[in-house]
Amino acid sequence: MIKGFGLSGNELWLSRACKALGHPARLRILWELAQGDCMCGNLVRRLPLAQSTVSQHVKVLREAGLIIGSIEGAATNYRLDRNAVELLKQLMSEL
Amino acid sequence: MIKGFGLSGNELWLSRACKALGHPARLRILWELAQGDCMCGNLVRRLPLAQSTVSQHVKVLREAGLIIGSIEGAATNYRLDRNAVELLKQLMSEL
DNA sequence: TATATTAATCGTTAATTTACGATTAGAGGT
DNA sequence: ACCTCTAATCGTAAATTAACGATTAATATA
Numbered sequence: 001m002i003k004g005f006g007l008s009g010n011e012l013w014l015s016r017a018c019k020a021l022g023h024p025a026r027l028r029i030l031w032e033l034a035q036g037d038c039m040c041g042n043l044v045r046r047l048p049l050a051q052s053t054v055s056q057h058v059k060v061l062r063e064a065g066l067i068i069g070s071i072e073g074a075a076t077n078y079r080l081d082r083n084a085v086e087l088l089k090q091l092m093s094e095l
Numbered sequence: 096m097i098k099g100f101g102l103s104g105n106e107l108w109l110s111r112a113c114k115a116l117g118h119p120a121r122l123r124i125l126w127e128l129a130q131g132d133c134m135c136g137n138l139v140r141r142l143p144l145a146q147s148t149v150s151q152h153v154k155v156l157r158e159a160g161l162i163i164g165s166i167e168g169a170a171t172n173y174r175l176d177r178n179a180v181e182l183l184k185q186l187m188s189e190l
Numbered sequence: 191t192a193t194a195t196t197a198a199t200c201g202t203t204a205a206t207t208t209a210c211g212a213t214t215a216g217a218g219g220t
Numbered sequence: 221a222c223c224t225c226t227a228a229t230c231g232t233a234a235a236t237t238a239a240c241g242a243t244t245a246a247t248a249t250a
Contacts (some may be wrong), residue, residue: 021115023110023114048100
């Protein structure tokens with residue numbers, strides 16, 4: 001049984017994006033990045049979670065394609081993937 | 096530790112709504128209801144899942160406030176909560 | 191009354207998620 | 221070389237989720 005549940009590719013993508021945003025810490029991270037790029041460490045400082053936990057949440061957002069990380073020396077700078085966020089808004093508005 | 100993760104009430108609601116839509120079967124159900132009201136049984140027939148599983152997914156959407164069920168005799172008619180869906184689109188567009 | 195039909199709930203198992211501390215590896219600084 | 225900082229990864233425990241069949245309760249129909 002293929003697990004598409006009768007959804008189109010875009011809709012499956014939307015579902016995955018929603019899942020990624022379905023945890024308050026991750027929505028918060030997206031919100032922070034919407035205010036501007038942010039070093040990973042700053043995200044950790046702003047959230048009431050352990051470094052490893054934040055790193056895990058960041059990874060979920062990265063793998064969902066919603067954010068992009070660039071290594072800068074020892075640190076990593078994260079930013080929104082604006083295209084993905086626009087697609088998200090677009091697909092959501094079509095519901 | 097309060098689990099608000101620094102989000103406003105609306106944002107927490109958005110996060111819960113996203114979580115509810117974060118499963119393809121539930122996004123599909125929302126999509127079906129966006130095409131028009133639907134008896135619970137019809138949803139079951141349209142999804143490749145057991146009745147009890149569909150019922151469970153419907154419950155998640157109901158508890159997230161995205162859909163509304165009205166008992167009609169032995170059956171239950173489901174429809175979108177249009178206000179909630181509009182709020183969802185609105186909050187998402189503000190990201 | 192007896193029998194379907196409908197949909198919710200129960201009980202259970204398997205899989206996934208969340209959270210943490212510990213460890214690791216690369217960059218920089220002294 | 222040595223220590224510090226940063227962020228990813230590992231290992232693990234606890235909690236939650238997803239899926240199913242079985243049961244239940246309420247309605248309809250024969």
